[in-house]
Each structure stands twice: as structure tokens, then as C-alpha cells.
Amino acid sequence: MSVFRGFRAILYKEFLVVLRDPFTLFLMLFPPVLEMVAFGYALETDVRRMRTALLDEDRTVESRRIVERFVNTDTFRIVERVGSAEELAAAVRKGRVYVGIDIPPGFARDLEAGRTARLQVLVDGSNSSVAGSALNTAVALALRESMERLASAAGVRELPFEVRPQILFNPAMRSPNFFVPGVIGVVLQIATTFATAMSLVRERERGTLEQLFVSPLRRWGLLLGKLVPYLLISGVMAFALFAIMSGLFDVPIAGSPWVLALATLLYLFALLVLGLLISTRAQNQMQALQFSMVFVMPSVFFSGFIFPRDTMPVVFRAIGACLPTTYFIETARGVVLRGATLADVAPHLGVLAGMGGILFVLCALRFRWKLG
Amino acid sequence: MSAGNTNAMDGPMIECAGLTRRFGKFTAVDDVTFSVGRGEIFGFLGPNGSGKSTVIRMLCALLEPSGGTARVGGFDVAREPERMKPLIGYMSQKFSLYDELTARENLSFYGRLYGFHGAALRRRFDELVALTHLAPYLDRRAALLSGGWRQRLAMACALVHEPAVLFLDEPTAGIDPVARRELWGLLFDFAARGMTLFVTTHYMDEAERCSKVGYIHLSRLIVSGLPDDLKRLPEVNPAGTRRIEVACDHATAGLRVLRGLPGVRSATAFGQSMNLLVDATVTDGAVRASLGAAGIGMVDVRPTGPTLEDVFVALTDRANGGGR
Ligand SMILES: Nc1ncnc2c1ncn2[C@@H]1O[C@H](COP(=O)(O)OP(=O)(O)OP(=O)(O)O)[C@@H](O)[C@H]1O
Ligand SMILES: [Mg+2]
Numbered sequence: 001m002s003v004f005r006g007f008r009a010i011l012y013k014e015f016l017v018v019l020r021d022p023f024t025l026f027l028m029l030f031p032p033v034l035e036m037v038a039f040g041y042a043l044e045t046d047v048r049r050m051r052t053a054l055l056d057e058d059r060t061v062e063s064r065r066i067v068e069r070f071v072n073t074d075t076f077r078i079v080e081r082v083g084s085a086e087e088l089a090a091a092v093r094k095g096r097v098y099v100g101i102d103i104p105p106g107f108a109r110d111l112e113a114g115r116t117a118r119l120q121v122l123v124d125g126s127n128s129s130v131a132g133s134a135l136n137t138a139v140a141l142a143l144r145e146s147m148e149r150l151a152s153a154a155g156v157r158e159l160p161f162e163v164r165p166q167i168l169f170n171p172a173m174r175s176p177n178f179f180v181p182g183v184i185g186v187v188l189q190i191a192t193t194f195a196t197a198m199s200l201v202r203e204r205e206r207g208t209l210e211q212l213f214v215s216p217l218r219r220w221g222l223l224l225g226k227l228v229p230y231l232l233i234s235g236v237m238a239f240a241l242f243a244i245m246s247g248l249f250d251v252p253i254a255g256s257p258w259v260l261a262l263a264t265l266l267y268l269f270a271l272l273v274l275g276l277l278i279s280t281r282a283q284n285q286m287q288a289l290q291f292s293m294v295f296v297m298p299s300v301f302f303s304g305f306i307f308p309r310d311t312m313p314v315v316f317r318a319i320g321a322c323l324p325t326t327y328f329i330e331t332a333r334g335v336v337l338r339g340a341t342l343a344d345v346a347p348h349l350g351v352l353a354g355m356g357g358i359l360f361v362l363c364a365l366r367f368r369w370k371l372g
Numbered sequence: 373m374s375a376g377n378t379n380a381m382d383g384p385m386i387e388c389a390g391l392t393r394r395f396g397k398f399t400a401v402d403d404v405t406f407s408v409g410r411g412e413i414f415g416f417l418g419p420n421g422s423g424k425s426t427v428i429r430m431l432c433a434l435l436e437p438s439g440g441t442a443r444v445g446g447f448d449v450a451r452e453p454e455r456m457k458p459l460i461g462y463m464s465q466k467f468s469l470y471d472e473l474t475a476r477e478n479l480s481f482y483g484r485l486y487g488f489h490g491a492a493l494r495r496r497f498d499e500l501v502a503l504t505h506l507a508p509y510l511d512r513r514a515a516l517l518s519g520g521w522r523q524r525l526a527m528a529c530a531l532v533h534e535p536a537v538l539f540l541d542e543p544t545a546g547i548d549p550v551a552r553r554e555l556w557g558l559l560f561d562f563a564a565r566g567m568t569l570f571v572t573t574h575y576m577d578e579a580e581r582c583s584k585v586g587y588i589h590l591s592r593l594i595v596s597g598l599p600d601d602l603k604r605l606p607e608v609n610p611a612g613t614r615r616i617e618v619a620c621d622h623a624t625a626g627l628r629v630l631r632g633l634p635g636v637r638s639a640t641a642f643g644q645s646m647n648l649l650v651d652a653t654v655t656d657g658a659v660r661a662s663l664g665a666a667g668i669g670m671v672d673v674r675p676t677g678p679t680l681e682d683v684f685v686a687l688t689d690r691a692n693g694g695g696r
Pocket of ligand 2: 424425426465541
């Protein structure tokens with residue numbers, strides 16, 4: 001117990017400090033939740049029920065049927081019917097709709113006569129994911145329509161070829177399912193690394209660290225006393241974030257919540273220790289902030305949170321391999337989306353635990369029990 | 373107040389030899405040597421930036437010395453800091469406290485840090501509160517305490533474990549005169565019970581109360597010793613001179629007159645009187661006559677000894693390379 005001397009006193013004080021100021025606690029807990037909700041919605045790249053304007057100059061049974069097929073894909077939603085091509089273009093240009101469908105006169109006649117029946121789809125290309133999705137859906141729809149017609153003309157009952165994809169995980173292919181675990185990883189990183197880095201640097205700035213240095217407190221006692229309260233707080237925060245994930249974003253946890261909890265705990269430990277390590281270098285809060293950002297930015301870009309790591313240049317992939325966030329996101333996605341078991345994610349957990357352990361030792365070695 | 377387990381039964385409680393600290397190329401403390409015996413109050417004086425806090429930090433094992441040695445309570449601060457630390461209490465220049473905690477919580481935190489629990493903690497807590505009269509302010513947040521009460525709280529925290537040696541870095545800076553006197557009352561009590569005190573200050577009246585003083589100037593310790601010994605130093609009392617105190621009804625005008633009088637080496641005003649260092653050839657009559665010629669009355673001249681300020685001024689002048 002002697003290497004941890006002073007641990008309980010520090011613990012007592014940290015809890016008092018944290019609880020004393022509910023506003024600070026709120027400031028620590030609330031932004032991550034907000035970030036999570038904002039990130040989660042902002043990253044909703046699924047395109048469904050796009051606002052669509054319709055110009056039906058044909059006004060036949062055939063034209064209405066094809067519009068219905070468009071709507072049935074769930075990609076398009078007719079919100080406006082216009083009377084001219086100019087109005088249609090204007091609706092897209094002004095941003096009232098993303099897509100304009102123009103069925104020219106003679107559409108049904110051409111179809112009947114076996115000529116190529118044309119219809120025009122205007123797509124707002126300024127939003128690339130919307131444009132891509134609209135385009136794909138429209139082309140696929142046209143192809144299928146054509147095939148069916150050709151087949152029935154040839155007296156073929158069934159199409160000769162069909163792919164039946166079965167999406168195993170995340171069957172609805174919703175992007176929140178993919179992104180939200182990553183958002184949780186990044187959001188936790190921002191809040192925790194910062195919290196411990198600040199808490200020690202504040203003591204340095206205020207001069208209380210000097211006071212601790214002359215006491216019988218040992219470095220392990222101090223470091224652990226700083227870690228434990230923040231581990232608890234950020235644990236609660238992580239719990240809230242996962243609750244939001246499954247409640248608000250409708251992303252169920254396919255695997256064991258306990259495995260997820262274990263991964264989160266290891267991840268938080270590594271992050272908090274990283275914060276302590278930063279505080280051994282940073283002389284003031286500004287520096288602590290800057291150092292923390294140095295770690296947060298790569299975690300956003302190289303952890304696989306947004307961009308898949310497989311397609312990254314090897315340098316970026318290597319950077320990603322050094323970040324705890326990478327392993328947490330992998331694990332969280334595995335457990336949440338694919339129902340991965342403890343055995344499946346054990347290698348990742350091992351890396352997280354190793355990182356936390358190494359950082360902690362590094363921290364204790366780096367943490368000079370002196371000033372200057 | 374018990375005085376811990378020291379390694380120095382009879383030797384000095386604080387002892388440094390050639391103590392030096394450099395920050396890069398700058399030498400903040402240069403070859404400082406002195407010692408302080410048990411139960412002494414050592415007053416450490418010097419201008420801003422002269423290195424007082426740096427010396428204290430080295431003695432508390434907060435800073436590594438760049439050279440020389442220091443022992444506190446018989447333990448080498450560089451080699452045995454963990455054995456030395458339980459003996460010392462340290463109150464930093466900033467009265468560092470946890471602002472978001474109340475006075476009670478601050479004190480009780482330091483109590484726990486030093487291993488007090490339960491009934492023992494409560495007993496020690498009550499003793500310290502009684503000693504520092506903190507009772508009415510216990511539930512106030514440290515951030516909201518005024519300077520004097522912050523200082524008392526910081527001192528109570530530094531005293532939790534009944535240290536044998538207490539380091540106080542400018543404990544009376546920004547403190548009102550009454551609180552200052554009360555603090556010194558406490559310090560005398562502690563010293564009487566065997567505690568060794570190391571106090572930095574800018575106040576000469578506080579220096580006069582110390583059993584031993586040291587003066588540091590531009591990183592070098594210019595002098596250390598008993599105040600009375602220092603006042604008898606030949607540098608302070610040059611041969612063929614004497615010190616007189618002159619009271620009159622117009623001290624500022626009198627100062628101007630006397631500074632012009634041949635044989636007056638220095639003259640300093642203290643309220644309605646002046647302290648002069650004059651050549652022995654300057655008689656009381658000559659002083660009276662020159663003041664009278666300037667229309668200044670109610671003149672009273674009497675011989676006096678040097679103050680500590682005179683000592684420090686004389687020695688600083690010499691260290692800077694000769695008198696005025
Ligand atoms: N950590 C440090 N790094 C660099 N320089 C330092 C450091 N600490 C102190 N100094 C310098 O050393 C010199 C002595 O500082 P110190 O704080 O010991 O002076 P002091 O006598 O206590 O002054 P004051 O009366 O203003 O408290 C100053 O010039 C200061 O700038
Ligand atoms: Mg100082």
C-alpha cells in the first residue's frame with residue numbers, strides 16, 4: 001500500500017472538487033451528449049424520401065405508374081408538381097427539391113410503339129451523396145423496368161439472372177449504425193483526455209502540486225487518485241452515450257453489453273492515462289489543450305471513424321494503429337453491429353489494455369516528483 | 373508540539389553548503405552556505421528575484437540543486453527526500469489552496485494526506501482550528517477567504533503533521549498589521565516548543581524579530597548571523613564614524629539640509645526622525661546648528677545603533693563594489 005500512499009486522500013478531494021461544482025460536471029457530461037446527437041444526425045448519409053418535384057406532361061396511366069415506381073423505392077418523395085420545364089429547373093436550383101422528374105409528352109406512346117421512352121431526372125449535384133443515391137436508384141429502376149418489358153415481350157416469364165444480396169449486419173444499411181459507435185469513441189476521447197490533463201495542470205498552475213510534493217503522497221497514489229474519479233464519471237458518460245445510441249438512433253447492441261462495457265473501460269483507462277501523460281509535459285492549461293488536440297485530430301481522421309482504414313495510405317494506417325480510438329471503434333462496431341463475442345474482440349481488447357498499461361508506467365516514470 | 377523524528381539530535385536543523393541552482397544559463401542561487409539551529413527563527417531577506425523562493429524549494433526537495441548540498445533535519449535533501457519530507461511543513465508564497473473546497477475540506481484533505489483518520493483527524497483538526505482561530509470561516513470556500521484568512525488556512529494545512537521544520541515563504545505579504553502581529557505571536561510559540569522556522573520576508577521589523585537572519589542579493593548570500601552580531605560588523609560601523617538619531621519638527625526639510633552637511637555619509641528618514649551615519653568629527657552641536665540655520669526647530673540628537681536595514685544596505689553597497 002505504501003507506493004499508493006495518499007491515494008485515498010486524493011480520491012476524497014477529487015470527488016469533493018467534482019461534486020462541488022455541478023456546473024463543471026454538467027459541462028463535462030453535456031457536450032459529449034450533444035456532440036453525439038449532432039454528429040449522429042449530421043453523419044446520416046442515408047438518402048431516403050428525397051424531396052422531389054414532378055413535371056408530368058404525359059398524364060397517362062403509364063406515366064402515373066412509373067412515378068409510383070419511383071416513389072415506391074422510398075428514395076423519392078413527391079412534394080411538388082410543376083407545370084413547365086422552367087419551373088422544374090427552378091425548383092431544383094432554388095433548393096426546394098433535390099430531384100426533378102420530367103416525363104415528356106408522348107412517353108406512353110413511345111412505350112407502346114416499342115421506341116425508347118425517355119424521361120428526364122434532374123439531380124442537384126451540390127450534395128454528392130444525395131446525387132449519387134438519386135442517380136443509382138433512377139438508373140436501377142430504368143434497367144429493371146426495361147428488362148421486365150423485354151422479358152415479357154420475348155415471352156420469358158422469369159428474368160434469367162438475379163442477384164439476391166443478403167446484408168448480414170446492419171441489414172437496413174443505415175449509416176447511423178455504422179457511424180454512431182465511432183462517434184462514441186471520438187466523443188469520449190475529447191472529454192476524457194482533456195479532463196485528467198486539465199485537472200493535474202490546474203494543480204501545477206495554482207501551486208497546490210508543490211504542496212502535494214512535500215507531503216508523503218506517492219506518485220502512484222496521486223496518479224491513481226486522479227484516474228479513478230474520472231474513470232467513474234466517464235463510465236457514466238459512456239453508458240449515457242450507448243443508451244442514446246440504442247434509444248435515439250435505434251441502433252441495437254447485437255452482442256454482449258458486458259463485452260462492450262469491458263472494452264469501454266479499457267478504452268477510458270487508456271485515454272485518461274494519456275491525459276495524465278500530457279499533464280506531465282504541459283505547464284499550463286493552454287498547453288494541455290493543445291497537446292490534447294494533437295491526439296484528438298488523428299483520432300478523428302485515422303481511426304476509421306469516417307474513412308475506412310483499409311483504403312488509407314500506409315502512413316495514415318500506421319498512425320491509426322497507434323491510437324486507442326482505432327481499437328475501440330473496431331471493437332464497438334464488432335459488438336454492436338456484428339454481435340462479436342469476447343473471443344472475437346479479444347485481440348483488440350488486448351491492445352487497449354496494453355496501451356493503457358504502457359502509458360501508465362510511462363506516465364509514472366515521466367512524472368517528475370519535482371518542479372522546474 | 374512534538375518535533376518529529378529527526379536525524380540531527382544536536383546538529384543544525386537546516387544546513388546548506390555551496391547550494392547552487394541554475395535555470396539554463398541563469399544562476400538563481402549561487403553558492404549559498406548557512407545553517408539554522410533547532411528552535412531558531414531564521415529570517416531570510418532579499419529583493420524580488422534574488423532567489424529566496426528557489427532556496428526554500430531546494431530545501432523542501434521541490435527543486436534539485438545544481439550544486440552544493442543541503443540537509444534538513446539531518447537528511448540530505450537530494451539523496452533522502454522521502455525521509456526528510458515528513459519533518460517539514462511548507463507554505464508557499466501563493467498560499468496554494470483548493471479554491472472550490474471550503475476551509476474545512478482543505479484542512480481535512482491535508483489531514484488525510486498525512487495519514488490522519490477518524491477520531492485522530494477530528495482531534496488534530498480541532499487543535500489547528502483553535503490555534504488559527506479559523507472556526508467562523510470553516511464553511512467558506514477558500515476562493516472567498518480574504519488574504520489573511522487564506523494565509524491562516526494555508527498555515528494550518530502546513531502544520532497538520534506537526535513538522536519539526538516549517539518553511540514559510542513570505543507569509544505576511546499582503547496581510548494587515550494586526551494579522552501580522554498575531555502570526556508572529558504564533559511563530560514565537562512554535563519556536564519556543566522547539567520548532568525550527570524558516571521565514572522569508574521583505575519587512576525589516578519582522579527581520580528584527582528573528583533569532584537569525586540571512587540576506588540574499590543577486591543570488592548570493594551576502595550575510596547570515598544573529599542580528600546583534602551583524603549590527604556590530606565593522607562594515608556596518610566604519611572606523612571613525614558614529615550613528616545618531618535626529619528628531620525635529622520638519623524631518624523632510626531636515627533631511628535635505630543634513631545630506632548637504634560635510635561629514636554626513638548617509639541619512640534616512642523614519643517619520644519625524646532621521647538616522648544618520650556621520651564622521652566622528654561631526655558633533656551634535658554642528659547638526660543642531662545647521663538645522664537651526666535652516667529654520668528647523670525642536671531638534672533632538674541622540675546616539676543610536678545600526679538597524680538591520682543599515683546592515684543590509686551597507687553590505688549590499690560593499691558587494692556592489694564600494695560605498696556611495
Ligand atoms: N523554474 C524557473 N525557471 C526559470 N527561472 C526561474 C525559475 N524559478 C525561478 N526563476 C528565476 O530565479 C530568480 C529567483 O527567483 P525566486 O522566486 O527564488 O526569487 P525570490 O527571491 O523568491 O523573489 P520574490 O521576492 O519576488 O518572491 C528569478 O529571477 C526567477 O525569475
Ligand atoms: Mg519568492
